[in-house]
Amino acid sequence: MTAIDDMLATNQKYAAGFTKASLPMPPGKKLAIVTCMDARINTHSAFGLEEGDAHVIRNAGGRIPDAVRSLVISQELLGTEEVAIIHHVDCGMLTFTDESLRKQLREKGMDADSIAFAPFDDLDESVRTDLRHYQQCPLVRHDIPVRGFVFDVKSGRLNEVK
């Protein structure tokens, strides 16, 4: 059985007990979260989310450049009014550089020289960089709370970056 088959089997149980049939499309908490794809972040348990509460945008690192398209749609069309940017301890983005990953791909015959993989070497600083990137983006809202955090995958705790 593949992981996807396993997912489908578990989903049948979820659907059998499903009670959230009539939730509206706009997030109830008017919150958008941008965070990493990391497998150890259970966004719903760790951040107290239920179905219908918040937009959750996830990519490698929880970087803002990949998230701008989604944030514009979230804010302009679906009314979110807060943004939390959440990076995390022991992130894979701390383990490589653009050059090392490009070299690894080149050895397999793939040309990724035009892709910025957006790794970082300091967690608090990467959050500040993404807060700045948000602040400098002309297409997102600047009249709402936008805050940055580091999630500790070893303790389950969110810590704000000032």
Next chain:
Amino acid sequence: MTAIDDMLATNQKYAAGFTKASLPMPPGKKLAIVTCMDARINTHSAFGLEEGDAHVIRNAGGRIPDAVRSLVISQELLGTEEVAIIHHVDCGMLTFTDESLRKQLREKGMDADSIAFAPFDDLDESVRTDLRHYQQCPLVRHDIPVRGFVFDVKSGRLNEVK
């Protein structure tokens, strides 16, 4: 209390009961999921994920172009070997066009003419489009299972798109 303050308060309870301190960075199920940011998708309950299981990449619509950087990192550096692309019923991407959103932004003085917001008007077809985009991308793995689904936010059920 803002939604973010609420998130922090709930996170303290999660951290107090946290028992997953020593999970490895690579996803245990070797699975990467690409899905929409929609608030009604509780990825962990709906897809049977626990902390440590799978990379979860989310953006407006669950589109592949925004996810390529993350998928390369997921596969090359963290060993994922399956991909599930999951769009969903009642998606916000069905409700607008590039031109309508650009016009809305223009009326607020914002120029988004260079951004492709990637809306769609047919759910099964949007999944097939993203499966094709994946298949045509030279930087991701083509020797692994890559499957497409529509999640029904009204029933909680995942349906495969063939």
